[in-house]
Amino acid sequence: MFKKLLGKQVNMDTLSLEERVALAKSEPIPAHVAIIMDGNGRWAKKRAMPRVAGHHEGMKTVRKVTRFASDLGIKVLTVYAFSTENWKRPKPEVDFLMRLPVEFLGSFLPEMMERNVRVEMIGDPTLLPAHTQKALYEAMEETKHNTGLILNFALNYGSRSEMVSAMKTMLQKVQDGQLTIQDINEECMTAHLMTAHLPEPDLLIRTSGEVRLSNFMLWQLAYTEFWFTDTLWPDFSEENFLEAVENYQKRNRRYGGLKGEETS
Numbered sequence: 114m115f116k117k118l119l120g121k122q123v124n125m126d127t128l129s130l131e132e133r134v135a136l137a138k139s140e141p142i143p144a145h146v147a148i149i150m151d152g153n154g155r156w157a158k159k160r161a162m163p164r165v166a167g168h169h170e171g172m173k174t175v176r177k178v179t180r181f182a183s184d185l186g187i188k189v190l191t192v193y194a195f196s197t198e199n200w201k202r203p204k205p206e207v208d209f210l211m212r213l214p215v216e217f218l219g220s221f222l223p224e225m226m227e228r229n230v231r232v233e234m235i236g237d238p239t240l241l242p243a244h245t246q247k248a249l250y251e252a253m254e255e256t257k258h259n260t261g262l263i264l265n266f267a268l269n270y271g272s273r274s275e276m277v278s279a280m281k282t283m284l285q286k287v288q289d290g291q292l293t294i295q296d297i298n299e300e301c302m303t304a305h306l307m308t309a310h311l312p313e314p315d316l317l318i319r320t321s322g323e324v325r326l327s328n329f330m331l332w333q334l335a336y337t338e339f340w341f342t343d344t345l346w347p348d349f350s351e352e353n354f355l356e357a358v359e360n361y362q363k364r365n366r367r368y369g370g371l372k373g374e375e376t377s
Contacts, residue, residue, distance in 0.1 A: 114255050119165055119236075121324075122253055124200070125359075130351065130352060130355065133196070133355055133359070134184070134185065134355065135201075136144055137320060137355060137358055137359060137362065138185070138312055139183065139188060140335045141362065142185060142186050142187060142358065142360045143187060143314075143315035143316040143338075143358060143361055144187065144188045144189065144315055145187070145188060145189040145190075145191065145311060145312045145313065145314045145315055145316075145337075146182060146187055146189070146190055146191070146269075146314065146315065146318065146332070146357075146358075147191040147193070147316070147318070147330060147333075147337070148178070148190070148191070148192050148193065148317075148318045148319070148320075148321040149317070149318070149319045149320070149323075149326075149327060149329055150175070150191045150193060150194070150320060150346040150349075151319060151320050151321035151323050151345075151346055152167075152320050152321030152322075152344075152345030152346045152347070152348075153167035153168045153170070153171040153207065153345070153346055155165050155321060155345055156170065156171075156345040156346070156347040156348065157170075159345075164206055165206060165209040166207075167207075167347055168209060168210060168213060168281040168302045169213070170347035171346045171347050172213050172216070172217050172322060173347070174346055174348075174349050174351070175192060175217065176217070176221055177350075177351065178190070178349065178351075178354055179221075179225075179230065179262070181351045181354055181355075182262060182354065183228050183229075183230060183261060183262040183367070184322070185354075185358065186356075187262060188262065188312070189262070189263045189311055189312065189314075190262060190263070190264055190265065191235070191266075191267060191308075191311075191330070192264070192265070192266060192267065193267045193313065193327075193329050194210075194214070194266045194267055194268050195210055195211075195236075195267075195268045195269055195270070196267075196269075196270060196271055196327065196328060196329070196377075197236075197237075197269055197270065197271030198327075198328065199273065200240075200241045200269075204211045210282075211241065211242045211244075211245045212244070212245075214245050214248050214249060214266070214268070215244055215245060215247075215248040217285050218232070218248045218252040220249065220250070220253055222255060223254075225252075225256060225259075226255065226256065226259070228261060228262070229259045229261030229262075230259055230262045230263075231257065231260070231261065231263050231264070232249070232250055232252040232253050232255075232256045232263075232264050232266070232311040233253060233260070233263055233264070233265045233266070234253070234265065234266040234267070234268050235265060235266075235267050235268075235270050235275075235307040235308060236267055236269040236270030236271075237269045237270075237306070238268070238269065238273070240269050241268065241269055241347040243314070245268075247331075248264070255320070262312070265311070265327055267329070267330075270329075272328050272329055272330055272331040272332065273328055273331070274376070275306060275307055275332075275333060276302075276306070279302060279305035279306050280302075280305075282302065282305050283297055283302070283305055287316070295340050297300060302332065302356060303332070306333070308330070310334055312333075313333045313335075313336070313337065314330065314333060314334060314337045315337060315338065315361065316337065316338050316340060316357060316358070316361045317330075317334055317337045317338070317339050317340065317352070318340050318357050319339070319340075319341050319342075320341070320342055320344055320345060320346045320349050321342075321343065321345050321346060322341070322342075322343040323341075323342070324341050325331075331368075336365050338361050340357040340361065341362055342356075342357070346352065353376075354356060
């Protein structure tokens with residue numbers, strides 16, 4: 114793979130990770146990267162370990178990727194941590210998943226403060242156990258004035274539920290005279306989603322070889338670039354993340370229109 118650097122063709126395979134990062138930073142970096150973190154269970158099964166071991170290892174990958182994304186200059190990193198459908202999993206596994214944010218935020222919070230990372234979440238927190246809610250709210254409160262990377266957890270999140278809730282809110286506002294039917298358009302819908310204050314994702318990464326969206330940010334991903342990898346989430350590395358960004362930088366994002374020579 115070759116790329117131009119200072120007017121010269123450079124063989125990307127010969128560059129170090131640091132050189133590739135510097136090269137990536139010389140071109141537009143995706144402002145918002147969303148990740149469907151998949152493959153924890155399969156990672157554990159391959160090693161004859163319980164599924165929860167894969168989830169615990171996956172938590173370490175979140176830390177690693179958060180650091181790298183922050184260093185790369187990405188503004189928002191949204192990670193699909195627990196979907197509205199994940200409650201169907203065995204109770205011991207769900208209970209373990211609900212404890213992970215407590216461990217993650219408790220141990221990683223000091224470093225996030227040093228790195229100026231702000232913690233946010235999308236999803237319905239009301240069904241989360243009290244200890245999970247407490248860890249999240251404390252981290253969000255502690256980091257609320259940070260101005261660096263936003264680490265956005267999608268917890269008990271489902272995109273269809275999010276859109277239905279937004280529609281109900283808009284309809285209620287119509288009934289209350291705060292909106293008219295004519296006011297309801299794409300911009301209005303976007304403004305009533307949980308991500309209203311965030312840019313829509315530029316890049317979606319899904320690990321483990323699956324190529325579906327799994328009820329994740331269906332509205333917000335309308336013009337997002339997708340990148341899929343067979344790598345299981347616990348094995349996902351800084352090099353994998355950079356490869357996704359490099360691939361994104363080669364895309365011609367037209368948003369339904371034409372660009373460059375296509376318009377001539």
